Amino acid sequence: MAQYVILLLAFLIPVSWLAYKQLGNPMAPLVYGEQLRKIGELEKKLMESPAEKEVQAEFLRRADRYQSRLAEPEVALRRERAAVQERIRRLKAENADSARIVAAHRELSALPRDVAAARELWTRAMNESRDRALPLGGLAPHGRPFAGDPDGTPQERQAFSDSRANFPPRCSA
Numbered sequence: 001m002a003q004y005v006i007l008l009l010a011f012l013i014p015v016s017w018l019a020y021k022q023l024g025n026p027m028a029p030l031v032y033g034e035q036l037r038k039i040g041e042l043e044k045k046l047m048e049s050p051a052e053k054e055v056q057a058e059f060l061r062r063a064d065r066y067q068s069r070l071a072e073p074e075v076a077l078r079r080e081r082a083a084v085q086e087r088i089r090r091l092k093a094e095n096a097d098s099a100r101i102v103a104a105h106r107e108l109s110a111l112p113r114d115v116a117a118a119r120e121l122w123t124r125a126m127n128e129s130r131d132r133a134l135p136l137g138g139l140a141p142h143g144r145p146f147a148g149d150p151d152g153t154p155q156e157r158q159a160f161s162d163s164r165a166n167f168p169p170r171c172s173a
Helices: 002-023 028-048 050-071 073-093 098-110 113-134 154-164
Strands: none
Touching: 002 028, 028 050, 050 073, 050 113, 073 098, 073 113
């Protein structure tokens, strides 16, 4: 029994101390609702922030760039490779710092080797950019217990059902 008391104290003391430092109240479970309200207000302020809107717009621009590359991946890969090779040539002609030339060579070697690899890389990057362009980076608000919407689109209803059943979201691919 003494071990259980020690284990409970070992858990409760740091949690209570952190709650006191952050909230001024050592009884964190009693003020949990207040914290959720504060988090909800912060999330709302973040979603309405002009800086956040700029970030979302930038991720949408990136997704659009990847989508345009995927329209003609062969041409886009050749164009990117030629642009980096031209930058290397220009840096060498200008007697640029060797670190910049090495960085450009690394950039060239980091390009996809073939069209299939480029298509895979750009598709993944496009999807990630679209996901990150969503409000809160695609995360559900923390004050909402489940993802999705029970009255929304079929995908939102499925996300709601899956999150209530504690299943990970289904792959769309």
